[in-house]
Amino acid sequence: MLLLDLDRGWGLLRAMAPETLLTLWALALLLDAAWHHRDSGAQRRAGWLALAGLALSAAATVWLWASGAAPAGLSTTIALDRFRYAVDLIVLVAAALAVLLSVEYLDREQLRIPEYHALLLLATVGMMLLAGGEDLFVLFLGLELMSVSVYVLAGLDRRSPASAEAALKYFLLGAFASAFLLYGIALLYGATGSTKLQIIARQIGPLGLLTHPMLLAGLALLLIGFGFKIAAVPFHMWTPDVYDGAPTPVTGFMATAVKAAAFAALIRVLLEAFSDVHALWGPVIWWLAAVTMVVGNLVALAQRSVKRMLAYSSIAHAGYLLTALVADSMAGAAAFLFYLLFYTLMTMGAFAILALKGRGGERDVMVDDLAGLGEAHPWLALAMAVCMLSLLGFPGTAGFIGKWYVLVAATGAGYPGLAAILVVTSVISAGYYLPVVMAMYMKPQAHERAHAGVLVPRIAGATLAVMVAALLVFGVWPNRVLDAARAGSHAFIPRAMTAAVTPLPPAGAP
Template sequence: MNLDLTSTGDLARALLPELTLTAAGMLVLLVTAWRHTSGRDLRIAGWVTLTGLVAGGVAVWWLWWHTARAAGPPSMIAVDDFRFVTDGLFLAAAGLTVLVSFDYLEREGLLVPEYYVLLLFATLGMMLMAGGEDLMVVFLGLELMSVSVYVLAGIDRRSGAAAEAALKYFLLGAFASGFLLYGIALVYGATATTNLTQIAAQVRSLSLVQSPMLLIGLGLVLVGFGFKVAAVPFHMWAPDVYDGSPTPVTGYMATAVKAAAFAALFRVLVEAFGGVTAWKPIVWWLAVATMVVGNFIALAQHTVKRMLAYSSVAHAGYLLVAVAAASWAGSAALLAYLFAYTLVTLAAFALLAAQGREGERDVRIDDLAGLGQRRPWLALALAVCMLSLLGFPGTAGFIGKWYILVAATMAHENVLAAILVLTSVVSAGYYLPVIMAMYMKPQPFDQAHAGVRLGRPAAVVVAACVVGLLVLGVRPNPLLDLARSSAIVPPARAATPATGR
């Protein structure tokens, strides 16, 4: 199905998932305007949200099934499989987050149905950001996502830690948006366009590879995205924000927000700046610094939530390796890894939320001692999550890491591949103690785990994620085929212009 994006009807068809989600957001907003007092109202809003997300998923699937492609001049929104697959990922992450939130919000007394409205708007922002074919759409999508997530981080107004998290996230996020916007302005100044494919064409035809304005702009764009994906040295906000936010929101931030930022970063770098080599060493160093610093600081953490926060920084480093490969294989590896990482991280944070006794911030790794005897299934699920995060064979995490390694070696980034393997070994130092505490230590006192409660919807999420991890770990072909067929093919490297400015 070819869509002519200059005609209104085809544009609406290309934007069908986004329009569906917008309508769902408005609907939930109306529902919350009338009913917003009891736990039942909260559940109604949650189910409407879930329906909206499923409808959005159906719209994405419809476009994907008809192999929709854009025809005609370059436009604002990309119509390709990369967009559809990442959209599916964001929608799935949002849906699982809704299910985890059902019990959590009621248990913590957070009777704020607008939570679901903001979740929908954040997901919409991600879809626009990762599907944007124009820097303007990428930026607006990023802002829509960020503004919604800033509020979600601080939605628990009674908690000082949540207020701190929201304020830190907001201030640093606004700062990063400034960098990104300034970078976009300079890129526009150099190329006179904000469209990704046209930027690439202008860079070729005007031989702008050496243009200082373009390079400064590109650098600032990288800084802006670096903040959003929490790459070292722009990761300072991540641990405090992840630590202070409500746990389901943390899970959402660590998966969907990161996935959206990576998808947009990859698209921008490959489609617009594929001909500019200057960003490769920068991403290379970012990847190395993120892997090393993230993993080593995670070793020093005592609470599970902070450990998972630093672990998500480390995983951003692995994903940056896929970006640095900047090839078709890198794109496929990015998708496969994001998929595995989203499943495992959502399950891990859902399990952490179940530990909550007056806020699960203080759950130390030692507090999990004896969980294996008291709650065998819960402990098993958490153990599978830790092994998958570590990249243990037989889990989806292993397949993801393996695929990134293949992409890196194919792009002759052998040093990066070696550092990835070495830092993964280091990460065993903080994932395995969780398993050790659960199975090899006695519980400190009787009824130590009496407060652990996993609600039914959250249990469904955890079970689905864990089974998915194990199945994909043994039979990864469907996932890999999907990732391979949806990868962005970098435009053929045009002969590099001989004359710089």
């Protein structure tokens, strides 16, 4: 057990070791890119360096986890709990996958972007701050660090109008959402006198803020801001266009890591600061989850382009993750972590295969274009089939176990209606996942050389193989990951209970 005093520089530095290391590494990488950026070899080397930085940060995270670091007193800046470590590791894995999948992609598309890897690492730092922030302001800064980096990443392909357009849309709506979030933070600060989650939690009850208009407005604005970031349904309009226009490895990164981090922050805020007022936000999240699942799945049915279909599928999956959140329980948080990991693997895998099949942004790959892939590239088709079945939640894949635990959490917390919607919409989702599988295996190739352009480079191929193997292995033996997810969810319960039992004297109250 390692006690860290977060009010002192040294303690805070050690508590934030993963983020600090990654930030320094990203800055070094940026300097390196300033000198070595002429040839594609340098870009490849930057990719490997970025991977090393991610591994270093992951090692620091594991060290913190293993040393059982705990804050001396209240943790008011950054959390030292397993939920943070678990989300950190998921985000780091997603970033590493994005690096691995983009090494050859950048070469093939002849994208020379020296700052690519540095931006990716900085976005990852922002995500880790989102996963661990105990202060609404740390969360806001993490969100902005992540978002600003990803705005640039979305507009990476300077030659493509679609990419520039995607960056503009993402930027305008992202900044719009950030402003809502910030106003929400300001109002919560006004209502409770603090931006620190644990102090907010202790203020709400004693100060009788349950129906304070400022608190209600602040919470609503906060939910709107997060709703945009996680692409929940009334706020999802930007998602398909942005995912469609951005370069595909970046799209994979946005659909997984960005969403994971925003979700983690939302969960931390709601379960840590507002657990006592579940009655206020529970119904809102319930409706968000229901509408997101229904609309995401129904609109995905109408998509012909694989990339847009995957964009709507990621909206639908945001609904499943929200279902885990509504439960407001340890089981819900565990189901969330578990589902998040496998969602990351399967979505990243699907986008990676799409990147191998298409050219120039992959916007024109239709479902029918995959016809006969099973014959021409059996392994690639198998990988795609596993990702699709896992996204669908087919038994034997990790996606099934993930959905199962979300269902258990939802029914256990007394939300059978939401569980029913989840099951029905999952059945609907077969209507767009299965045609991909059917096209690959049951339709003939459009012409002899329909898939002649598809080359599976070594690094991307090996990465894909590992991801697919993980989906299958954990689909059959999920216990190890499940234990880790349960450990991660322990972050919330003890604190919520102590908060209810021992209200602190108001510190810095109005």
